[in-house]
Amino acid sequence: METEEILAKIYDAIIELDEAKTLEMVNMVLNEGLDAIEVISQAMSPAMVEVGKGFENGKMFLPELLLSADIYQAAMNILQPKILEAGGTVEALGKVVIGTVKGDIHAIGKNLVSTMLRTAGFEVHDLGIDVPPLTFVAQAEKFQADVIALSALLTTTMESQRVVIEALTVEGLRDRFKVIVGGAPVSRQWAEEIKADGYGKDAVQAVEVTKQLCS
Amino acid sequence: MIDFVEICRRVATGRLVSEEKFDRVLFYPKVKELIQRYGIKADLENLVNQDDGIADAVFHAAVDLVSEVGVYCPDSQRIIELSRDEVLEAVREAPGPCWFGEDKDRKLYPVRKPDSPDIPPWCHIGGGVIYENEDIAFKVVEGIARISEADSISMPTFRRLRDMPISTGSPAGLLTCIRSVEVARSALRQSGRSGMPILNGIPGAGSAVETIAASCPGLGLRPSDGWIIGFLSEMKVSFDALNKCAFLLNTGGRIGPEGGSILGGYCGGPEGTAITNCAYFIVGILVMKGRFQISFPTDINLGCSTTRGVLWGVGVTSQAMSRNINYPFHMLGYCMGGPMTKSYFYEDTAYLLVAIPSGASAQSCAPAKAVVDNHMTPLELKYSAEVIRCAHKLSREEANEIVKRLVPKYEDNLSSASSGKSYQECFDVKTGYPKKEYVDFYSEIKKEMANMGVPFDY
Ligand code: B12
Numbered sequence: 001m002e003t004e005e006i007l008a009k010i011y012d013a014i015i016e017l018d019e020a021k022t023l024e025m026v027n028m029v030l031n032e033g034l035d036a037i038e039v040i041s042q043a044m045s046p047a048m049v050e051v052g053k054g055f056e057n058g059k060m061f062l063p064e065l066l067l068s069a070d071i072y073q074a075a076m077n078i079l080q081p082k083i084l085e086a087g088g089t090v091e092a093l094g095k096v097v098i099g100t101v102k103g104d105i106h107a108i109g110k111n112l113v114s115t116m117l118r119t120a121g122f123e124v125h126d127l128g129i130d131v132p133p134l135t136f137v138a139q140a141e142k143f144q145a146d147v148i149a150l151s152a153l154l155t156t157t158m159e160s161q162r163v164v165i166e167a168l169t170v171e172g173l174r175d176r177f178k179v180i181v182g183g184a185p186v187s188r189q190w191a192e193e194i195k196a197d198g199y200g201k202d203a204v205q206a207v208e209v210t211k212q213l214c215s
Numbered sequence: 216m217i218d219f220v221e222i223c224r225r226v227a228t229g230r231l232v233s234e235e236k237f238d239r240v241l242f243y244p245k246v247k248e249l250i251q252r253y254g255i256k257a258d259l260e261n262l263v264n265q266d267d268g269i270a271d272a273v274f275h276a277a278v279d280l281v282s283e284v285g286v287y288c289p290d291s292q293r294i295i296e297l298s299r300d301e302v303l304e305a306v307r308e309a310p311g312p313c314w315f316g317e318d319k320d321r322k323l324y325p326v327r328k329p330d331s332p333d334i335p336p337w338c339h340i341g342g343g344v345i346y347e348n349e350d351i352a353f354k355v356v357e358g359i360a361r362i363s364e365a366d367s368i369s370m371p372t373f374r375r376l377r378d379m380p381i382s383t384g385s386p387a388g389l390l391t392c393i394r395s396v397e398v399a400r401s402a403l404r405q406s407g408r409s410g411m412p413i414l415n416g417i418p419g420a421g422s423a424v425e426t427i428a429a430s431c432p433g434l435g436l437r438p439s440d441g442w443i444i445g446f447l448s449e450m451k452v453s454f455d456a457l458n459k460c461a462f463l464l465n466t467g468g469r470i471g472p473e474g475g476s477i478l479g480g481y482c483g484g485p486e487g488t489a490i491t492n493c494a495y496f497i498v499g500i501l502v503m504k505g506r507f508q509i510s511f512p513t514d515i516n517l518g519c520s521t522t523r524g525v526l527w528g529v530g531v532t533s534q535a536m537s538r539n540i541n542y543p544f545h546m547l548g549y550c551m552g553g554p555m556t557k558s559y560f561y562e563d564t565a566y567l568l569v570a571i572p573s574g575a576s577a578q579s580c581a582p583a584k585a586v587v588d589n590h591m592t593p594l595e596l597k598y599s600a601e602v603i604r605c606a607h608k609l610s611r612e613e614a615n616e617i618v619k620r621l622v623p624k625y626e627d628n629l630s631s632a633s634s635g636k637s638y639q640e641c642f643d644v645k646t647g648y649p650k651k652e653y654v655d656f657y658s659e660i661k662k663e664m665a666n667m668g669v670p671f672d673y
Binding site for chain 2: 055056058061062063066067102103104105107108109112153154155156157159160184185202
């Protein structure tokens, strides 16, 4: 099979959410000695972008988005060792620690942002809901995160976003991590007020802004 | 019907599975299978469904969903399993119309049917919006009490206690929950509507502790009021919610389970949204022992309820439930547009014209999705109440024709719709009455809607 044909098949298989076929094609790539990096950049990443678009315009739903992220990860697990063997590196775009802040149990928006970040190529550590400020700090240190992403859906838990930033400052870690905030009542103005590094009004912006923060 | 203690037993002994497995392996594939099994297909050109067959199919699919999947509890990581017989029994034994309020404000919350011009809907007004301080919250409640169309109210809450921004779960947060009840009840008393039922105990409560604290007799809530207890999306219930139920079942408060499926999330598209949304009513009766229900499907990307897919689901849910369960309920819409925006008035009208002729009662739609502080005023709520009070005169067919012309007026600008102006901008804060600019705006748009066929009483 021509390289281009294989790449097109991988692209299609991901969009069709066909895990078996994706992995079969990826294995074929390796047997034929094709460049793994090229497979990621020419087929897998564009397919993930397409899946993201499908979600935004209502053609695909959250479970499909999650499935595509799993397929992407499974394919990466095959490709990664080969890239490393060949002396290359596959770095995630960045590491993100994400969670819904203390007192707040709204999960859906945070889950969506976390999935979109993953599909965009970030390594994401999701701490769940009702996460205390110092836990964000400790986990960010543990995973050597680049970005801490804070979701708050209640006006009365937004304050907790400020406390995370305060905690970073108190611990002398404010410069080590970028902080991005979001959630329905959160605004750009609020982000500026609490001196967060970024704000996103939805999952798409969350990805864009996190990319900027990591570049 | 199986009782609450049995629910407590099942939540502690049911099948143990991870939340992820519940969402992705048990729940979503079942929803897809049910859409196939019943051949359900949304019609996004006709948002007020006219086909009773579809409404009943959605109802049966909801029965299957509850009995084939059950309700997940993330705290015990177990599934509350419910047999088909138990589900059908709950449907049969649904609690029927319900009295709320006291004295001259005491009224019967009815159970309606699609196309029932002789049964006016229950008109629930307000929302758990946060205001700058308790003085403004007080004025807002007074403003709502002046809306004579309103049968019941959702009380607001506020951001600061003295000069302190309060946070959920903290002692100041708990004090604010208590204060919000006192403020709402005293504003109602002062307005001469002391018996008016408050249906949203307790808007600022992050957990059962706050709900229980602020429900103490003497603070203002009474058993003839309503308490809202939320399911988690999709088909989940927390210990916290069950704790609230345990408390209320023993103190006599009326439980209003609230569930809203999220279009684009774990229930998929419009069809799955409708099925899941109906399933919340069944588990509202069975698991939470609900007396009335609040339903609020939303869109995952916009967080509002006025996209085509969600509106179709709202209509079909209202029909499926009112045709098949003897259980009072109201639909709650979230609009993108805020106070003093055209978008709010268009969205609100479209939503109510889908829900009410389909057999639902309704709450005034929330401006700016009820997420922006201070962005809900008694004037757009008054408008909403006027639509609620007349929409039942339209048949589904008539409503559909209006909705068809109305949705294109806002849908292209939905994602960028303005959150509008705050209470302080729209109202004279000293007197608590709307500014002339807003009154003119309201009169103008009401005329426009009347010309489109909304049969206002006056
Ligand atoms: C679903 C819902 C619930 C569900 C949550 C289920 C769950 N598992 O998550 C339940 C029923 C449990 C619930 C409970 C409560 N809720 Co609620 N809830 C909602 C609702 C209707 C939708 C939220 C949602 O999931 N939207 C869909 C997702 C995809 O959108 P999103 O969360 O906004 O996320 C997007 C963006 O904000 C952004 N984003 C989110 N996080 C992040 C993070 C970062 C870093 C970035 C960059 C971006 C970002 O990207 C996301 C994707 O586009 C909103 C109203 C609304 N329309 O927003 C009320 C709402 C948020 N809830 C509200 C309230 C008051 C409560 C309760 C306190 C009610 C009560 N008294 O019991 C409790 C809270 C308990 C607690 N301790 O947290 C209020 C908040 C008001 C305010 N301004 O504070 C709202 C606005 C409704 C209202 N006014 O009544 N709720």
